[in-house]
Amino acid sequence: MSTTTGTTSSASTSLISSVAFRTFAVVFAIATPVIYVICEMKNWPLFTYHPATDRIDLFYAASRRDEGPAMHWYGWIANTIIGAGVLGALATLLPESVTKKIPLSLVWIVPVVSVPILIYALRFFWRWE
Amino acid sequence: MDALFDYISVNTFWTILMIVHGLLAVALLGALTHQAMSVLMPVRQGAGAAAGGGFVTRFRAVQGAGYATAVCVLWIATFIFGAWIYAKYRIYVRIPIEQQGYWKTLGIFELKEHLAIIGLGLLPVYWLFWKNARNPEYDSPRKWLTVCLAAMCWYMFLTGHIVNNVRGYGS
Numbered sequence: 001m002s003t004t005t006g007t008t009s010s011a012s013t014s015l016i017s018s019v020a021f022r023t024f025a026v027v028f029a030i031a032t033p034v035i036y037v038i039c040e041m042k043n044w045p046l047f048t049y050h051p052a053t054d055r056i057d058l059f060y061a062a063s064r065r066d067e068g069p070a071m072h073w074y075g076w077i078a079n080t081i082i083g084a085g086v087l088g089a090l091a092t093l094l095p096e097s098v099t100k101k102i103p104l105s106l107v108w109i110v111p112v113v114s115v116p117i118l119i120y121a122l123r124f125f126w127r128w129e
Numbered sequence: 130m131d132a133l134f135d136y137i138s139v140n141t142f143w144t145i146l147m148i149v150h151g152l153l154a155v156a157l158l159g160a161l162t163h164q165a166m167s168v169l170m171p172v173r174q175g176a177g178a179a180a181g182g183g184f185v186t187r188f189r190a191v192q193g194a195g196y197a198t199a200v201c202v203l204w205i206a207t208f209i210f211g212a213w214i215y216a217k218y219r220i221y222v223r224i225p226i227e228q229q230g231y232w233k234t235l236g237i238f239e240l241k242e243h244l245a246i247i248g249l250g251l252l253p254v255y256w257l258f259w260k261n262a263r264n265p266e267y268d269s270p271r272k273w274l275t276v277c278l279a280a281m282c283w284y285m286f287l288t289g290h291i292v293n294n295v296r297g298y299g300s
Contacts, residue, residue, distance in 0.1 A: 016260040025253035032250025040243065051216040069219055074212070077246050084250055104270040107254050108277045111247050118243045125236025 020092040023099040028088035029107040033114035035083040036076060041121050045075020046082070143217055147297070150210035151289070157203040158286050164193045164200070165279035168272040193275070197259035200278070201252045208245055215242070222296050234295050241288040244281045251278060 015021050039045065048061035052068025063070040091099060133142065166189035172182070182190070226235055251274060258271035 012260070016257065021253075022257060025257045029251045029254040033247045036243070036246055036250075049216065051219050069224070071216065071219055073215070073242055077212075080246060080250070104267065105273070107251065107270055108273040111251060111277060114247060115240075115244075118240060122236045122239050125232045125239065127232050 019096055019099075023092050023094070023096075023102075024088040026099075026102055026104065026107060027091040028084045030102075030110050031084035031087045032080055033111045036080040037114050037117050037121070039076040039079045040118065043072060044079060045072040046078040047075045048072055049074050143214060146210055146214050147293075150207060150214060153203055153207040153210060154282075154286050154289065157200065157207055158282050160196045160200050160203065161275070161279040161282045163188065163191045164196050165276050167191050167193045168275050194259050194262040197256050201256050204248060204252055204278075208249055211245060222292070226292075226296055231295060234292060237288050238292045241285045244285055248278055248281045 043060060045060055047059065048057045049071045050056070050061075050064070050067055050069075051071055055067075057070075059075075060072065061070055137145075170189045172186060172190040223235060255271075255274050255278060258267040258274060261267055262271070
């Protein structure tokens with residue numbers, strides 16, 4: 001199995017072998033499902049989008065009468081990417097001896113565990129009426 | 130955008146975006162399924178199995194590392210198109226489905242949206258693991274992360290189809 005493709009640039013080659021990028025990527029992958037589940041269950045969007053009127057409110061806003069639904073999904077995404085990005089960047093400041101101890105299996109176990117929690121969070125939809 | 134609507138209808142525009150979203154998803158599904166098969170049932174090197182084997186053997190005999198960047202680009206592109214049409218879905222598709230009482234259909238679609246962003250967060254480490262394919266430390270997490278992403282992709286693809294069958298754009 002080849003390590004890289006023949007067209008890999010020097011920039012991506014340095015990224016591949018970078019300890020800082022490894023730490024960032026691992027922490028970002030673990031933090032993303034955790035922060036997203038919290039934002040979804042607590043309903044903490046960075047902003048609220050009202051698609052019928054193209055209006056954007058900062059943080060949570062309920063739908064307004066005669067203005068269609070309010071969407072919070074984009075705001076949860078913004079919070080998740082910013083939060084996971086900040087945690088990933090902060091983790092790169094830690095010594096390598098510490099970051100090497102983060103179990104790599106968490107990058108797939110945490111997303112798998114988040115699925116039943118998200119299914120529970122969607123319990124409003126699991127009804128027969 | 131208004132100038133575009135002089136040439137095509139609003140319905141046609143959103144239908145085109147939906148089709149592009151679907152085509153990108155097909156490419157992503159194919160790439161991830163090849164990769165997942167290659168890590169779950171690897172073909173032994175030097176046995177000549179890939180060349181002499183059947184369809185399934187050749188299907189799982191791909192060089193997974195070569196797909197990594199394409200999978201990342203396709204996931205991001207599919208996500209952007211999906212997020213773009215999601216706003217129209219919320220008004221013109223979800224509300225009629227709510228009125229018809231198909232709650233479970235909406236629920237499985239909402240889970241699809243959740244999986245899309247979780248998968249997005251996994252892409253940097255997924256790319257790193259595949260670009261260090263000779264590092265044995267990454268073998269196990271690379272394998273299961275790829276299987277997770279492939280499972281997510283299959284779920285999202287099938288769910289998107291179901292919702293489009295219930296009420297697609299232009300219905």
